[in-house]
Amino acid sequence: MxxxxxxxxxxxxxxxxxxxxxxxxxxxxxxxxxxxxxxxxxxxxxxxxxxxxxxxxxxxxxxxxxxxxxxxxxxxxxxxxxxxxxxxxxxxxxxxxxxxxxxxxxxxxxxxxxxxxxxxxxxxxxxxxxxxxxxxxxxxxxxxxxxxxxxxxxxxxxxxxxxxxxxxxxxxxxxxxxxxIGFFILQTYLPCSMITCLSWVSFWINRDAAPARVLLGVTTILATAGIGMTVREGLSRVSYATALDTYLNVCVVYEMAAMIEYAAVNYFTKVLPLEGGADSSDEEIENVDPPGPNESVCLYSQKEYIYGKRTPELEKALPRTSFKLRSVDSCRKNRRKRQNSFGRLFLKCLTGNLKYRSHLRGRGNPDTGNAVSNIDVWCRYVFPVTFFVFNISYWLCYLFII
CATH class of the missing domain: 2.70.170.10 (Neurotransmitter-gated ion-channel ligand-binding domain)
Structure with missing residues (x-):
């Protein structure tokens, strides 16, 4: 022959x-x-x-x-x-x-x-x-x-x-x-990767711009899904996932994760105070143990701390030790920073903590609505790094291992 x-x-x-x-x-x-x-x-x-x-x-x-x-x-x-x-x-x-x-x-x-x-x-x-x-x-x-x-x-x-x-x-x-594989890199892999990276632009968009972030996320998902449907037209309808399907699905997951991330930011960090919400002047002083010689005390009540001077009631409540008294605003800021850390916010987002959100709305400040969320800051690094690691693992696995 x-x-x-x-x-x-x-x-x-x-x-x-x-x-x-x-x-x-x-x-x-x-x-x-x-x-x-x-x-x-x-x-x-x-x-x-x-x-x-x-x-x-x-x-x-x-x-x-x-x-x-x-x-x-x-x-x-x-x-x-x-x-x-x-x-x-x-x-x-x-x-x-x-x-x-x-x-x-x-x-x-x-x-x-x-x-x-x-x-x-x-x-x-x-x-x-x-x-x-x-x-x-x-x-x-x-x-x-x-x-x-x-x-x-x-x-x-x-x-x-x-x-x-x-x-x-x-x-x-x-x-x-x-x-x-050159045709697929130019027509499928590269466009899908660029679309996925485009979805991360929402992490730099102000969280108050809901239409922009939502439209960007939906557009990237639909674009990737359209590319996947076009590629699938030339394949037999097999019941298992191909290497190209794996890559496209991971890209869609990253784009959906960016959408879900904004939903978490919008729900748990962008809050406005309820009418008649709690006033900071009504907060009660927290019970603390007597400080050590080199420890400082944070007071959370303006009734106990007036114009940076100790009141007679405070002098009686605290032992006669030398310590540095920090301002009420500084203590509140540090405590709020700990409570708004990425790990705690992520855990409360997964569990749907309504009590935490109600607490935020009770003491929310409309003037801080444009502040950058810690979740957005973390995702600016987490998403690109993990996607880069996935690409390295993907190409090594399919080109050299399998």
Whole structure:
């Protein structure tokens, strides 16, 4: 067999096609002749109807045909010892069951199975001409070029198929390909990565700009989903996730996480005071243990601390030790900073802490609505770093490990 060209390799239909010269040789002693100075005779296709020939067919073939323009592309040669040589020009379309787990970094191998339609091994034994030698029985022309694949190698083998109807001699050909990934990087991976990075711009947008942040998040999710649907149109509807599906789904997860992050920021940090909410002057002093010699005391009641001076009641309540008295505003600021740390806010966000939100609204200050949330500040670093680590793991895993 000589493969002249390879056509489309379809992932959606799980098939491939190629054009080849298919040559068969067999010996029929009934066709011996003895003509002086003639050892071989070439005949046209009409002669085939008058002799015996093997009913060879492609077991996994689909819509294969012989070329008949301008005349049937075949010829027959008969030698004086009864050896028959038959050559046909065929276009073969065969099934190729691909495993798309690694798509588009996969290396598909497409088989071609050749055998007799009705003759068992008792009647016909198929063998490659150069089986067991250094020469190849299936040749490929050197100028074959494919748009999405590189042709790696072609192998051939002889086998016996055991069936309930007998043992059949068959031949197998495997054509190994390697897919080009450049197209997918330019058309899928790079755009999806840029769209995902675009969703992180919302971390720098003021949390009061709800329309801008929500519209940015929804747009990025829809854009990535649209790319995923377009890529899926050319694939078979397999029940497992491909490597490309994994990447697209992770991008969607990052974009949804950015949306959820803004919902948490808006719900737990952007608050306005309730009408008649608690006043800072009504807060009671916290019960604290007597301070040590080098410790400071924070007072939370303006009744106990007036204009930076100690009241007589405070002098009686505290022991006679030397300590530095910090301002009420500084203590409140530090306590609020601890309560608004990223870890605590994230935990309260996951648990849906309504008590915490009510407390914020009770002592909220409208003037601080434009302040930057600690959650936004943390996400500016967490999202890019984790996405970068994912990309490194993804490419190492699919290109070198699996």
């Amino acid at each position: 000589l493969i002249r060209s390879i056509g489309q390799i379809s992932e959606s239909d799980m098939d491939y096609s190629f054009q080849c010269y298919f040559r068969q040789r067999w010996t029929d002693e009934r066709l011996r002749f003895d003509i002086r100075n003639i050892t071989e005779v070439t005949l046209n296709n009409l002669f085939l109807s008058n002799i015996w020939k093997p009913n060879t067919f492609f077991m996994n073939g689909q819509k294969s045909h012989q070329h008949n323009i301008p005349r049937p592309n075949l010829f027959v040669r008969i030698r004086n010892d009864g050896r028959v040589y038959l050559s046909r020009r065929l276009t073969v379309k065969a099934a190729c069951a691909m495993k798309l787990n690694l798509y588009p970094m996969d290396k598909p191998s497409c088989p071609l199975v050749i055998g007799s339609y009705g003759y068992t091994e008792d009647d016909i034994l198929y063998r490659w001409k150069y089986a067991g030698t250094n020469r190849t029985s299936v040749d490929v022309v050197n100028d074959i070029r494919l748009a999405q694949f590189d042709l790696i190698t072609v192998t051939s083998s002889n086998m016996t198929d055991h069936t309930p109807f007998g043992e059949f001699s068959i031949l197998k050909v495997y054509i190994y390909f390697e897919r080009h």
